[in-house]
Amino acid sequence: MAGNSINVQNNAKKSGIVKFFKGMKAEIKIITWPSKKETKKALIAVAVVTLIYVIWVGGFDYIFQNLFEAILKLK
Structure with missing residues (x-):
């Protein structure tokens, strides 16, 4: 059972x-899947925005790294 x-x-x-x-x-x-052209256009947009963001964050990282090194060397 x-x-x-x-x-x-x-x-x-x-x-x-x-x-x-x-x-x-x-x-x-x-x-409804996007066409090849639409996919390529979206991929390029994402790549450009990502590249801009990486450069922006990298720039701030470089600035703050040098700023803190300069401040710490003063002591």
Whole structure:
């Protein structure tokens, strides 16, 4: 009797997993994917913003590093 309920639970879990992946596959088909041109444009925008941010943070790091070195040498 207990073995029977375990089999039912296992089957329910398996059907739940199958339902999940079937639903996921259906949702992926609904997605409107960007064109190659749009993807390239977005990639360039992200790369430019990232580069600007890296230069900005690096510049502040350099300034503060030199500032603190100068302050600590005064002591």
